[in-house]
Amino acid sequence: MIMNETIKTILSRRSVRAYQQEQIKEEELMTILEAGRFSPSGMNRQSWLFTVVQSKEMLKKINEACRNSLLKSGNPAMEERARRSDFSAFYNAPTLIIVSGDKNLMTAQYDCTLALGYMFLAAASLNIGSCWVHGITVMLNSEDGKELKKELGIPEEYQVYSSGAFGYKATEPTCPPKKQLDEIMKIIK
């Protein structure tokens, strides 16, 4: 295998589920957003919106909405998690980036997924942790999340496709078990 800085970033990035409370620097945030801006999109439409939430009040509001959403999920494990007093849907990360896109476009989910994925790698290259937070996406697209989505300034015709937590790592995560390449690939020569 060939190694360079980009490959090293890709192979060493882990999902981070414990964050420091110190906010990431403005310059770091802008660099992460630039990575999303330069990710590819179907027909180069770039029909996306990157909503960054750093306000403590808004983070709390989002967390409570996620809690309520989980409490109604019908999944006992999820409900138990949501009842905990220290529940955080996004691991207490100080920054959330919510990526929404025009729901009328066939490529919106792909575009928004790639944008957040590229932001994850940019963050990793700056030693900033990140994690996909599907619960925020689900909550904001639900009937109950409608008001909050509006409050966040996400247009009605936009759907949330990907949401991520960002911040300095509180601990260094280990690598989860990975399948070997020959289990997941097939080459037709």
Next chain:
Amino acid sequence: MIMNETIKTILSRRSVRAYQQEQIKEEELMTILEAGRFSPSGMNRQSWLFTVVQSKEMLKKINEACRNSLLKSGNPAMEERARRSDFSAFYNAPTLIIVSGDKNLMTAQYDCTLALGYMFLAAASLNIGSCWVHGITVMLNSEDGKELKKELGIPEEYQVYSSGAFGYKATEPTCPPKKQLDEIMKIIK
């Protein structure tokens, strides 16, 4: 903005639509696949299959199937493109990577999109071009593509979510027009 090798790779990668016929090296292919293997997946399930096609015969077969699919699309511009004798659904790239995932999993589309996106960046870091090819995905998931999907060894319960062309660039692509960051972001502090 902060600059490093990873950020440079992300910002400078362009979708490549003209390829050399020389095949990429085995070591380069393996490095690209490793990047996909290390991309994050929902609950770390890694329920994906990376199907690499380099056989000229199979590439031709896939191209003809894409051509037939476009000829039936009902879209006049697409049909005209498909009628051209030099039609190539994947810009004559020598390598295709088709990413499929377990269609019963809620996160499959996200997982497969991230995997291909990370492969794009690994390729870019090796100066190898790549392009998303949605037509292959659409064709292989259609009724008409069923037999070919089987021939490619993609399990029936798997759906194709992302397909990409890879190869050495024949020309250096220019940057398409990009929206400014302030048009696509909103920060709530």
